[in-house]
Amino acid sequence: MDGAAVGPRVQVDVDDLAEGMVLAEDINDQQGRLLMPAGTALTSRHLRAFQLWGIQTVRIRGEGAGPEQDLRDPTPDEVALAEAELRPRFRGDVAHPFTAELLRLCARRLAHHRLHGGPVDG
Amino acid sequence: MARASDLLKGVVNVASLPGVYLRLSSVVSDPRSSAADVGRVIAEDPGLTARLLKLVNSAMYGFPSKIETVTHAISIVGTAQLQDLALATSVIRLFAKVPPTMVSMASFWRHSVAVGVTARALAARRREPNVERFFVAGLLHDIGRPIMFLQAPDEVQAAFARAGESGMPLYEAEQAVFGFDHSHVGHALLELWKLPASLRESVQHHHHPERAQRFPAEAAIVHVADQIVNAMHLGTSGEQGVPPLATAAWEAVALPVTVLEDIVAETERHAEAATRVIALDAAA
Known part of the structure; x- marks a missing residue:
């Protein structure tokens, strides 16, 4: 072993x-x-x-952390930028709690992919 | 104006489901048959056997040890669930020959499989008894689209143009051009194939889940999964944005918004691998 x-x-x-x-x-x-x-x-x-x-x-x-762990999180500004880009794709009411949360998560995901690689769109 | 079911006429490859799936259905629904009988039917088709084993060994299932045989897979996943997975991998192969038109089939399946993975994850949160049924419902929700691409490419192009100019969702543009949309075509196909009512309803009503009469939860889950995957922009079936949420559907799903973080992460983790396993070798 x-x-x-x-x-x-x-x-x-x-x-x-x-x-x-x-x-x-x-x-x-x-x-x-x-x-x-x-x-x-x-x-x-x-x-x-x-x-x-x-x-x-x-x-x-690895060094005690999974691949995600070494990577820095995107800054609030980077997330806000991604959110502003994604918002026009949402045709419905972005104030609905479901849609608001989905937009927030997708913005964070996009910002993360921009920093560290990964699919940035479909 | 033509009806949705008219589009199915003359599409040779989709006239019926593969024989192995039909034999599997009759064995699974026969109370006298055993798990071993189900295993024998699957084993007749080495390609299906290989795809099913790859699928249940993928990370989405997270089983701690490797599943080497169909018998073992049945004992863990269950016969009805394995039948649903067999349906999933069979249907994709029927559409392997659709030429790329407005969207590539790779992108179409990427979207469809991701909706299946997400619907499955949502169903698991709700402790639904057969989560694979939701995987298949998600996988098939847009299955009317490739039929439209094949049978009416000019009208499809007109619908795309209309959606692009007006910003309306593509299904509304389809309605304006065809007098029906892809959900009606998908429903007609599933009816032709005599698939269960829960699948037919969730495909037919995935844009208007409040219209589902018998299986509102199924239709609502597929609708919400479609929202999530469109937002994540994992592939596309033609839709370029995120259509409005049917708010009643999210209420019917009855999960707190705090689950979305995990659901998005699960989809991110499993959708690519699931697409590779069940879609890409079919497209090759």
């Missing part, structure tokens, strides 16, 4: 895990049965499973 090195890895407390982090090692139960293979990209379901299984720390690939 502690053998072959496959790039940087770090021990992370289960409470500090985030979705998108990638397991550096297989996770086995006490009988040695495989629960989750190395290379698994963690989802919310996995994080809940760790709690259920009573696992406290796991080894994660």
Whole structure:
């Protein structure tokens, strides 16, 4: 288990895990049965499973953070700019709580993609 | 003026669903058949088997270990759910030969699969019993469009031009040009295929979910998912903006706006992979 090195890895407390982090090692139960293979990209379901299984720390690939974590968040100005660009695409009432929240999330997403790459449109 | 169902005449590839799906339906609906019988029908079609296994092994399902066999997939996902997934991957292949007109089929499927993924995520939040049914409903919601592209390209072009000039949603421009819109064509197709009423209603009423009589929640969820995916601009089925929200639909979905952050993140994470698994190899 502690053998072959496959790039940087770090021990992370289960409470500090985030979705998108990638397991550096297989996770086995006490009988040695495989629960989750190395290379698994963690989802919310996995994080809940760790709690259920009573696992406290796991080894994660990279510098201790998933790809999203090293990246800085867009500034409020960058988000506002993205929001101003997206707003004309919305034909309905942008003051409706659903639409307002959707616009806010899409603006943040667009600003994030502009900074760090990712699909900027369809 | 022609009716929506008239557009289906002479579209050879969509005249009926693939035989394997029909055999699967009759086995699933037969109370005497077992999961093993369902597995045998799927196994007759190696392509379908491979696509189903790729799909249930994709991140959207988040199963901790690899699912290697159809039998294992049935035991985890369930027979009715696997039947719905088989429908999803079969339908896409029927449309593999549609030539790109106003939008590419790659962009069309990217939008459609993303709406399926989002509808599934919303249904899961509502603890709906069969979330795959919502995945299929989302996937098929705009299925009338490629039929229109194939059968009436000039009128489609006129509808696009009208929407572009006026800023009206494309479905309203279709209504003005054709006297009906793609949701009616999609409904007629699903009727031809004898698919369940819940799917037909959610496709027929995805722009006006308040009109759904028997399955208002299904239609509302597909409407909301379409809103989210149009806002995220993941592919397009021709619509260039985000049409107005049917506010009653969001009320019918009965989830707090705070779930949207997770739903958008889930769609972002899973839509691309799901599109690759079920759509791209069909388009190749």
